[in-house]
Amino acid sequence: MAQTPLVMAARRVLPIVGLTLLLSGVGVALAFWSTTGSGDGAGSIGTIDAPTGVAVTPTYSTVAVTWGATTPPDGVLNGYVVSRSDGAATVDACGTNLGAPGSYIPSGTLTCTDTSVPNGTYTYTVTAVFRSWTATSNASNVISVSGDPNSPSQSVAMTAATNAYLGGASLFFRSVAAGSFQLTSTVADGESGPASATFPAVSASGWTHSAETVTSGTGTNPTTYTSSTFSWTPGASTPSALSIVGRDVVENTVTTALNFVPDNTGPIGGALTVNGVAASGAGTISTARVAFPITARTDYNADAGAGIASSTLTRESATFAGGVCGSFGSSVSITGNPNQTGLTTGCYRYTLTGTDNLGNASSVSTVVRYDVTAPTQAVTLTPTVGASMTGSNIYIRTTPAGSFTLTSAVSDGQTGPASVLFPAVTTAGWTHPVQTVTTGAGSAPTISYTSSTYSWTTGAGTPGATTLTAADVIGNTGSTVLTFVRDTTVPVTGAMTVNGTAASAAGSASFNRTGAFAIARTDYTDAGSGIASSVLTLEQATLTNNVCGTYGGPTTLAGAPAQSGLATGCYRYRLTGTDKVGNTTNRSTVVKVDRELPVTGALTVNGTTANAVGTTSFARVDFPIDVRTDWSDVASGINTSTLVRTQATLTGNTCGTFGTATTLTGSPAQTALATNCYRYVLTGTDRAGNAASVTTIVKRDVTNPVTGALTVNGVAASAAGSTSTSNISSFAIARTDYTDANSGLASSTLTRSFATLTGATCGTFDVPVTLTGAPAQSGLVVGCYRYTLTGTDNAGNAVSLSTTVSQRLVITGVTTVNGPGIAGRVDAGDRVDITFSDALAVSSICSTWTGNGSNQTLTADNDVSVIMTNAAADTLTFSSASCTLNVGSLSLASTGYTTANVTFRGAGAGASTVTWNVATRTLSITLGTASGAGAATVASSTPVLTPSGGLTDPNGVGIGANFTLPAGIKF
């Protein structure tokens, strides 16, 4: 890579750079370099021009200022501010202030007016404001302000006054009451302008007001200045004169003096007469029942103080009751003195009131109690024997004779009741003279006046109308017209439904089994004298065999109460209507309540008694209806007692849905019924609807269980019974239990019973024992074994399979025992032990042996011979010189035991022997002295004993299969 001259140079100067690096403490590389540069510059800052040509012109205390515009360097000016200088001090002018941007004169405005300028000599400057920059003009021309040599004008008024009045230069006030007011000074000045108003202090006793100079007011010129409140307390003294001073800007003043004048007296000269009675300050009262006049009215016309303000006549109204006026309400003004017409009953208060400018008032009044209301009557009739009164009708039943009195309760809320006039009744058969009754019971506003007796004889006629007249104290009267009406008609429209059955005049009846039912009731009405009563009563009696006993006393039922909780019995409901003159009628109904169920019903089918819940039985054959006792009822009596049979499918011991019912008459035998469920229900129902029943179900099944199977010792069992023989000591059982699709399987049981075996014939089998599951059979003694599998369903249908196994005599064990010789070699002293399953017939072992219950031996010298034959499988055989010996042969399963035939036989201790042990069922053969050579040693073999076919048990049962010894060293 080529290197630049700079890099090369850098390498040459390394010593110097190294020094530099030493100072700076950093590393070195020489590929690039850098440099710095510097320089100067400057920025010019602009400026703004000041306003020019400021000119001022004075007029009295007002100065007009004008100037030339300033052009801003950017955007617009913030505005202008103006200052005034008298040479010693400079102040803001034209309302502007540099520190208050809101006071700036807008940039487009180049004039302003400086007002209220004090006398003196001044110059003005104008400052332009542009953002944070300002520029002030040169001073204006010099002016001299020396205007306004005249005083301002002032007008004083009163405001917010209470109990005070300003009349000219007099300030009236009510010293007996508290009060307050404010004063206003309206100052006008055409030159320097208004500046202030001074309101002096009031220091008199009871007064409150401090001296004050008010400089802020409403309006510009004139300006109205308002004082603070002047106030006083009751009984305050009268202050001295008050001077209010108005000022203009240059302190010219004007003074207005006010004089305090106490005034606590109302106007005078007023007078009033109403309904002929003069009013007074305390008030007067008069009474009238017709329109009345305002007889005379003279208004108030003079006041010694603040002056008359008004004179008014007012009328207030109030209730008039019991001779007493209520509280008077709002008033109405009356102009002039018009007649008082169109008024309603009540109290009226007329008041003439004079009021001065301070509120001091004088008045006179009078009340007129005005009653134009007639008294009212409320007439009643007593007693109501054969007569009654409804509204203005007097109803009478003229047969039989009767009488009554009338009472008129007269009410008059104003002046009160005074009397009642009862006219005479002159109709044939009647007796009552005319009479005016003035004495009654009670007190105003209601007094009851009672007549003498009105009476009639049987068959009397019907009088015409009669008018009762009542009068009040002031003479107002009121009349009541009464009409006599004959009434011989009983009440109508009464109706009642109880327990859903309508009552009738003859009486109706119904049954009820709950003791609860509804009543619907429509009361009687009467179009004549009116209904006096419509009464529902209840009577109760016993109910026996549908017959009601004697009813007890009636009980009145209010309304139409729902009936509930009633016991068994008869209940008679009667609705009776009676009108006010005694005409009466009724209708009734009887409810026979029976809350008892039928009794004594009984049913037994297939030997099983039915009950309310329902019982169940099984039947595999025809069955009877053993017992049927029909139902009875002691209250309303039995209505029906019915036996009904229904049937349903029977599957897995479960009944299906019961179908069509068959009514059974009497107690017929139940025959030829198919496999099904049969339900028998005996139901009794009484007249009230109470029902009782008992039920029993018979599950009828005519089919045996199925699908059972049994195999024992490899042979299938059969209904007829099968057989097999076992030549070994064990065999197996295979078992399939029964099932039942109808009433269901009750049991599937495997049993085994035993019988002796003689030859090939089984003896009598003993009591069977139950086998659980399918246990392997082993260790069985010689005999017959019968295995039976029995299936039984819930209805009792049963089926069986059986098989019999003949267990033969078998060898249960063979062992070889080494004697004193060499193990694994057949030599003298060795022994063979053969154990059998059962005892043997000893003669079948040795033909000369007898006594099966005794042990046996063959020990004689040279009697027993045991020969070991050299063969492919060396074999031991056994024989006796004294008897036929049945042992069989023992194959040694090896050719290594001998190389030549060897005979074991001898005498004495060297003799071969045979012994039979009854207790252990063991036959032992002991080898004697060997003759011949060749015996050898075998490490292991599996000998097989083939028993002699002559071996039997005492019953002649032969021997079974060969026996193979386990592998191992033998002998």
Place this chain on the structure above:
Amino acid sequence: MAVVMTVALVIGSVAVAATVADIVQSRMGAQTQTKVPTASGLSSKKSLALRAKVLQGPLIPGVKRPLQVTMTNLLKQRLKVTAIKVTVGKPPSSGCQKSWITTTSFKSSAKKKPIMVKARGKAKVTLSVQLKNLSSVNQDACKGIRIPLKLSATARQG
């Protein structure tokens, strides 16, 4: 690479320290000498000159003006300017505060490339300068004066 840059900075620093008296003032601004490697060793040599000019009129309160900076490469090699800094000098009017003047600067970054200046050539960059408008302070003292500005730059081999 970092080591190389360090060496270059050291050289630059030495150059400024050694030749500050040799800065050549001119009406246009100042030129700074720096030492660059030569065949015979370090040698003082003019490298980069800066000058600034306010555009669009004089400064007034609240108005930001462009500040045009011209860079002149005095070397025969191309330079890349990586930073320019503008410093306000003391105003000639005592009532005018230099803190009222604000300027912007230049610094290259991943998003802003250095400014390349050809050998013996020139380049320009525009920054800004402003007289702040202080609403509660009277700034009449600043009217009509010139504010001195000092410029410095850093560059490397182009």
